[in-house]
Amino acid sequence: MRATRALIHLDNLRNNILQIKSCVASDVKMCIAVKADAYGHGAVECARTACECGADFLAVATVDEGIELRNAGIKVPLLMLSLCAPEEVKNAVAYDITPLVFDAEYAGLFSKECTLQGKKDFSVHLAVDTGMGRIGCLPCEAAQTAAGIAALDNIVLGGMCTHFAVSDSLKASDCEYTERQFKLFKDAVESVRKAGIDPGICHCCNSAATLNNPEMHLDMVRPGIIVYGYYADEISKEFLEAKGIRIDLRPVMTFESEVCAVRSFRAGASIGYGCTWTADRDTRIAVIPAGYADGMLRNFSTAGVKVSVNGKNYPIRGRICMDQFMIELGNDTETCRWDKAVIFGDKDFGALQTADDVARLTGTISYEITCGISKRVPRVFLTSHTR
Known part of the structure; x- marks a missing residue:
């Protein structure tokens, strides 16, 4: 073996996941990010350890990342956080990789592919853009978008999500921004419910919010960098301890x-x-x-x-x-x-x-x-x- 190597301490990974779980209520699901080859740590081995520790979902960024996990025998639900190209939809459906969608046109690609493959009740999660400016429908469009998606053949709305832009910052204006994003998301979820549509699993917390904002956990949290032993910017070990939250993360x-x-x-x-x-x-x-x-x-x-x-x-x-x-x-x-x-x-x-x-x-x-x-x-x- 080469002299230059990356040692991956699976015991540390297990410690970190269990430490995070101790900060989350038992009825809150955990979606562990293993995208980008588990942040460089090795997706398959890290995914196996995450599943052993009770991960409910694993998050990937691409269809190929999902296929790698499926081929390795990983069976838990996979949530794809980035969009895929039309030519990748076939494999996303075939390998049961749950996409984020935010309009009926994109969701329709999965509906048509499910028809071709004879697959029913294919789960998608509705992404809502509350201030990240990346992907998602606007909060005011959530109910209409959800209705359009729910009307598609073979598709079920399995969840709704948003992503925080500055939850790792303690600056007053950034904390207010995160609160505003959370309120917008809750309002979007409520509008979907009022339209008579089950929003499914609702989730918004990244690493920082998972540790610092327990009131925002909803149905599921999505820890990323903290799984691999690093605190999320200003949401440091010292800051958390001052709040009475003791969590000992170790570099993986x-x-x-x-x-x-x-x-x-x-x-x-x-x-x-x-x-x-x-x-x-x-x-x-x-x-x-x-x-x-x-x-x-x-x-x-x-x-x-x-x-x-x-x-x-x-x-x-x-x-x-x-x-x-x-x-x-x-x-x-x-x-x-x-x-x-x-x-x-x-x-x-x-x-x-x-x-x-x-x-x-x-x-x-x-x-x-x-x-x-x-x-x-x-x-x-x-x-x-x-x-």
Whole structure:
């Protein structure tokens, strides 16, 4: 196996799901997001663990993601959060992947395909745009849209949903925006009920609202990043504890490699493409066989991201290459070839920083860091039995 790998701690994943469940009433369903290859963690294995922990739904973004889970034997309902192309509708129906719809024209594609496949009572969820500006009918159109969908052959309205835009922010105006979105959604649901249509499973809570807004849980919550061990922006561990909510999330991924070479350089020697870094003293440089093709973005080197070796942090020097990067050891003589080098992850596996720490340094979010670990990096799935 390659020296560069992503360790996926399934025990941590299980811990996180159970911690989240402790914040949710027993009659509230849980839809766990495993889209984007489970945020880079490996969709099939993470989906299996989620199902073992009682997930009622799994959320995917594409038909192909759903097919991968079905082919792996995953049988729980799959909710597709993004739209698909007309040519993908056939497989969405064949593999029982529940789409979000928000107009009769799009829902009609599924109705026609169900007729061709002889399938009845195919479930769809009505998306309502309460302020995200992405997909969904307007709240004032919900009843009319639901009626049009309910009139279609072979289609049943299995649920209604919306998505919060700023629920991970504590800014007063953003909190008010989330409250307004929630009210608009409740009004839309009520209008559908008044039209004599069962709205099905109603859901709106993402990771932040799942932890911070229990009054908005409704019939189901849709946790994403918190499943993988990271708090949702300002809805931090400290903030939640101050509210009396104790939840201990653990990073599910550890991104690591090994030192493949250690070399001594004289003061004045330059390192890497463009000679962007020059040693100001005699020093030692370690080479790590990972690069931007693996998820080590080039701006890691200029943002101050460090790498842990033997419990110490070392700075990245020079530009990160496609397949390799270099760190400066200085006068450290203990680090040697084949020592483990950890970029981020679980502290119990040698990490001195998390994906959140890397994200803050580079001006992004933990989601992008974990999703950015490429497919050529092997995922090694660990449990307490394999640790």
